[in-house]
Amino acid sequence: MEVFLQQLTNGLAVGSIYALIALGYTMVYGVLKLINFAHGDLFTIGSYLGLTLLTSLALTGRLGALAGILCLALMVMGLVALIGALLERTAYRPLRQSPRLSAVVSALGASIFLQNAVMLIYGARFQVYPHDILPKMPLDLFGLYIPLVKVLVLVAALVMMMALYLFIQKTKLGTAIRAAAIDQGAARLMGIDVDRVILIVFLIGPALGGVAGLMVGLLYGQINFTMGWVYGLKAFTAAILGGIGNIPGAMVGGILLGVIEALGAAYLSIAWKDAIAFCVLIGILIVRPTGLLGERVAEKV
C-alpha cells in the first residue's frame, strides 16, 4: 500500500507536467486544427529562460524563495508567450489559407529552428539549475517521503489548469475561443476577431508550456536542448488520450498518462513502461476513437 501511494504521487507529479504541456497542444488544435510541433521546444525555451533569469537576477535571494519563484514564473510565462505569438505571426499566419499539410511542415521546421537556436545560444551541454533554491526537505506523510518541491509543482499545475478552465468557460474571451474552435467562419460572422482569438491561444499555450519547462528545471535540476522532444511527445500523447481539442481532456489525459507510467513501472516492468502506456492509449482509442473526453464532431464538408 505504501509503495502504491508513493508511486501514485510520483505519477501525479510527472503527469501534472505532461498536462500543462498538453494544454498547449490541445488549445491550438481546437482552434486551428493544427498540431503545433514546436510546442515542445517552447517548453525547452521556458526552462532555459528560467535558468538565465534565475541566475542573473537572483530573485530568490532578494524576495525569498517562494515570492522569487512566483515572480520568475510570471516573467518566464510572459517571455515564452511572446515567443509563441511571434511564432504564430511568422510561421503559421502566412499559411492560414494554405492546405493543412503546409502548416504542419512549417511547424516541424519551427521546431527544428527553435531547438537549434537554443543549442547555439546555450551550448550543447547539460545546464544545471542551482541546487539550493528551494528547500530540499521531504514531507513525511505516514511514512511516505514526498519532496516539498513536488507538492508545490502539483499544486501550481492544478491551480493554473483550474484558472484556464474558468477563463475558457466563464469569460467573454473564453467564449470567443470556444466559438472559434467550433466554427471559425460562423464566429467571424458573429463579429469575433478570429485572428485575435488565435493570437490569444498562442499566448496562453506557450505560457503554460514555458512554465512547465521552469518547473522541470526546478524539480529535476538538469535541462538540455533536446528535452522538449520527449516531453512534447508524451504531452501530445496525453492530449490525444484525453481527446485532442478538449481542455479538461488534456488535463485528465496528462495526469492519467503520468500515473499509468508510474504504476506500470512499479507493478509490471520498468523497461516496458512506455510500451505499457502506449498500449493503454491504443486500447482507449479503440473503444473511444475521440479520446476520453473528446466529442464526436461531424466531418466538415
Add this chain to the structure above:
Amino acid sequence: MNKILRVTLAFLVVGLVVWGCAQESGPIKIGLMGPMTGPWASEGQEMKQVVDLLAEEVNAKGGVLGRKVQVVSEDDGGDPKTAALAAQKLVTQKVVAVIGTYGSSITEASQNIYNEAKIPQIANGSTAIRLTEKGLKYFFRTCPRDDEQAKVGAQYIQSMGYKKLAILHDNTTYAKGLADETKGLVEKAGVEIVFFDALTPGEKDYTAILTKMKAANPDAVFFTGYYPEGGLLLNQKKAMNWPVPFIGGDATNNPDLVKIAGAEAAEGFAFLSPPLPKDLPTPEAKAFLESFTKKYGKAPASIYSVLAGDGFRVLIAAAQASKSTETDKVGEYLHNQMKDFPGLTGKLSFNAKGDRVGEVYKVYKVNAQGEFILQP
C-alpha cells in the same frame, strides 16, 4: 559547340591534375568521430580538443612522412543513426583512419561502414565486449573491455560485503552487457540479485524506478548506464531520503555527474574507471596535461578524451613505423608489431582482436567537495 566541348575538357584535365597533386602532397586526413552535441557533448568536445592539440604538436614537429596532419571531425550526436551518417561522410572524405567514438552502441553503428571501406577505426570509449568479437580486421580500441570492468566491479561489491544487490541498466549495448556480465559474476560469489531492470535514458523523472528498487531492499545499487541519468538518480535518491550506496560503471565517470546531482547527493558514490587524467603516472601524460592546460586553461576532465588522444598517437606511430598510410600496413603494425607503446594512459599493445592488452580498472569515490578520489 566544339569550342565549348574543348574548353570543358581543358578545365577537366587541369582540374584532375590539380586534384591528383593535392592527393599526393596534401595533408594526411585523420577522422575524428565524437558526440559534439547531444547528451554526451562534454565528452565529444573534449575529444576534439585533445586530438586537435596533439595534431598541432605533430605538425609543429614537421608532420608525418613529410606531410601535415589534418583532423576532420564529424559529430555523431551520441546517436546511432547520426553516427552512421557521420561515418559515411568521413569515408567519402578519404580519411586514412578514424578515431572514436564514445558509447558502444554508437560505435557499433559505424563499425561495419569503416570496415567495409577498409579504414582503421580506433574507438576510445566503447567497452562493450562484443565489439571486438565480430572479427573485424580494422577495428581497435584504446579503452579496456567490460569483462574486465565487471570483474573489478564484482570484486569491489564482495569486498564491501554487500549481500543483496540491485542492478539497473539502460538497454544500451554497453550498459546491458556490463549488467549481464556483473550479474553472472556476483551470483557465482553468492550475492543475491534482488532487482534487475532498465531505465529509459533521456527522461527526467526516475522516482518510480527508485521507489520500486527501494521496495526490493538492496544493500547496494549498481548502475551501469551513463552520467546524465546517473546524476539524476543520485539527486532523486537523496530527495527520497534513501541512503543506499550507489556504484556506477565507467560511463558515470564525468564531472557533469556531480554537476547534475549536486555535490551533496553525489558524495559517497563509487564508480569503476580506468585511472583519471589527473592520476595518470606516466611522464608522457604529465607533459600532455601541462600543454593541454596551457592551451585550454583547464585540465582534461574525462579519461575518454585522453584515450582518444592515445588512439591518435598510436596511429601516428604506426604510420611512421610502417612508413605508410595504407590501411593494411597500418593495421598490421598495430596488430602485431606495436609492443608496449608509451601511451598517455600507460603501455599500449593490441591483440589479434584489436583489444588493448593489459591495463586495470580502478575504483573511485566522490568526496564531499564532489571530487573523484582514487581508492587504494
